[in-house]
Amino acid sequence: MSTLAFTAFTLNGVDAQKFLQGQVTVHVERLIENQTRYTAICDLKGRIHFGLWLKKVNSESFEIITTLDQSEEFAKHIRKFGAFSKMKLESIGSVFPSIVGTHTEFSTTETDISAWQLQAIETGQAWICQITEHAFQPQELRLHQREGVHYDKGCYLGQEIVARLWFKAKPKHWLHLVQGHGEAPAPATQLNKDVEVVNSIPTTDGYKALVVAKPTAMTELGLQILDLPEELNGDVARPVH
Secondary structure (H helix, E strand, O other): OOOOOEEEEEEEOOOHHHHHHOOEOOOHHHOOOOOEEEEEEEOOOOOEEEEEEEEEEEOOEEEEEEEHHHHHHHHHHHHHHOOOOOOEEEEEEEEEEEEEOOEEEEEOOOOOHHHHHHHHHHOOOOOOOHHHOOOOOHHHHOHHHHOOOOOOOOOOOOHHHHHHHHHHOOOOOEEEEEEEOOOOOOOOOEEEOOEEEEEEEEEOOEEEEEEEEOHHHHHHOOOEEEOOOHHHOOOOOOOOO
């Protein structure tokens, strides 16, 4: 039985889009309406504080999903930073995930959370929960390859660090799908100094996990590196032309 759960919010008001544009890593103004995309609110060090599934209904109405364990802190964050914006955040309760193509959608119809976890891990859909907040940069999770980060948008929390890493550096660690033996390690577990678990789930022959790691460090641990979907299998660094 999975302990993972999700909470849905609505954010409505004339300032909703402008406010989110200054918070999340995705270009909110360019979002296609009624498509859910996974994105992030970073801290000032450019690491992901909150992981969000964001759906734009229109420029004044958004649906936002967080993990249950981040929901209270997320609501406080929005009310603090949005105190002078013309908008209202409301919690609308529990929702359940399902995979649609290469993304996750949510509804009030109950689904098998463990089945979703396995599918999400196998398709590289890493997610942040309370134990992994402030641990990973968006690029390390391949968030830009999932349409969850845009590097050509204006300022947002942590944007200077996120942009500098993209334009002037190359990550030493990034997201991989692995098969391991034994008990599934918990999120945020350091398997060694160069391999950290983001998400994991037990399987019949061990576990599958999404890890942020140096490739050489995984082979030293005896982990089998599995293929991610094609759009997530490429180099995470900025293409140099």
